[in-house]
Amino acid sequence: MKIFVTVGTTPFDNLINSINQINSKKYQFIIQTGNSDITVTNHQHFKWTEDIEKYFNWADLIICHAGAGTIYNLLEMNKPIIVVPNLDRTDHHQKEIANYVKKNNLGLTCFDLDLLFEQIDLVENVTFSKYRKEPFFSRQLIINFIKKRL
Numbered sequence: 001m002k003i004f005v006t007v008g009t010t011p012f013d014n015l016i017n018s019i020n021q022i023n024s025k026k027y028q029f030i031i032q033t034g035n036s037d038i039t040v041t042n043h044q045h046f047k048w049t050e051d052i053e054k055y056f057n058w059a060d061l062i063i064c065h066a067g068a069g070t071i072y073n074l075l076e077m078n079k080p081i082i083v084v085p086n087l088d089r090t091d092h093h094q095k096e097i098a099n100y101v102k103k104n105n106l107g108l109t110c111f112d113l114d115l116l117f118e119q120i121d122l123v124e125n126v127t128f129s130k131y132r133k134e135p136f137f138s139r140q141l142i143i144n145f146i147k148k149r150l
Contacts, residue, residue, distance in 0.1 A: 001026065001027050001028070001060045001061060001120075001123075001124070002027075002028050002030075002058060002059050002060045002061075003027050003028065003029050003030075003059055003060065003061045003062070003063060003120070004029075004030050004031075004032070004055045004056065004058065004059035004061075004062050004063070005019050005029060005031040005032065005062075005063045005064070006031075006032040006034075006052065006055075006062065006063075006064045006065065006070060007031075007032060007033065007034045007036065007064075007065050007086075008034055008064075008065045008067045009035065010034065010035065010065075010086065011034065011035045011036050011037075012034070012036065012065050012086045013036050013037075013038050014086075014088065014113055015063070015065065015084050015086070015113065016031060016033055016036050016038045016040065017038060018116050019043065019063070020038070020040050020041060020042050020043065021042075022042070022117055022120075023042055024117075027120065029042075029043040029044070030043065030044045030045065030046075030058075030059075031043055031044070031045040031046075032045070032046060032047070032048070032049065032055070033045050033046070033047050034047060034048070035047075056073070056074065056077060056079060057077075059079070060080070061080045061081070061082065061120070061123050062074055062079050062080070062081050062082075063081070063082045063084060063110075063116075064081060064082075064083060064084070065084060065085070065086050065094065066083050066084065066085040066086065066093075066095070066097045066098040066101075067094070067097075068093075068097055071097060071101065074107075075106055075131035075133075076133055078130065078131070080107065080123055080128065081101070081106075081107035081108070082107060082108045082109070082110055082116070082119050082120065082123065083097070083098045083101045083102075083107055083108070083109045083110070084098075084109075084110045084113070084116070085097070085098040085109070085111065087111070098111070104129060105128055105129040106128055106131050107128055108122065108123065108126065
């Protein structure tokens with residue numbers, strides 16, 4: 001199985017270290033490390049790319065931080081995901097979106113990195129709910145509101 005790991009723009013050393021410790025011939029990893037200074041020794045990796053969708057398309061599974069932009073993009077692509085919230089952040093918005101994914105069966109969530117390898121093994125045997133993007137109907141309401149204020 002081909003697995004792409006992305007941490008976005010903020011450091012997420014705990015996730016990178018956890019993936020770097022996995023040494024399995026069953027899985028091929030590519031890691032986007034972002035601002036991390038971690039030395040990845042066991043897998044292909046890079047800091048940044050302007051074409052991250054190339055890696056999303058390549059992968060059978062994406063393990064990602066709980067960034068809303070990343071998650072919704074992957075859900076719209078109908079990609080299997082494991083969401084790992086960065087609990088070291090001072091705000092807890094990543095925990096909230098990870099809970100949303102879990103509650104709606106849109107992917108797996110991993111709050112304990114010691115269990116990440118087990119969750120990777122689970123992915124092939126889980127059927128996720130299909131994400132349906134809801135259109136944004138409030139556009140005209142916002143435009144009308146602004147026009148009234150002008």
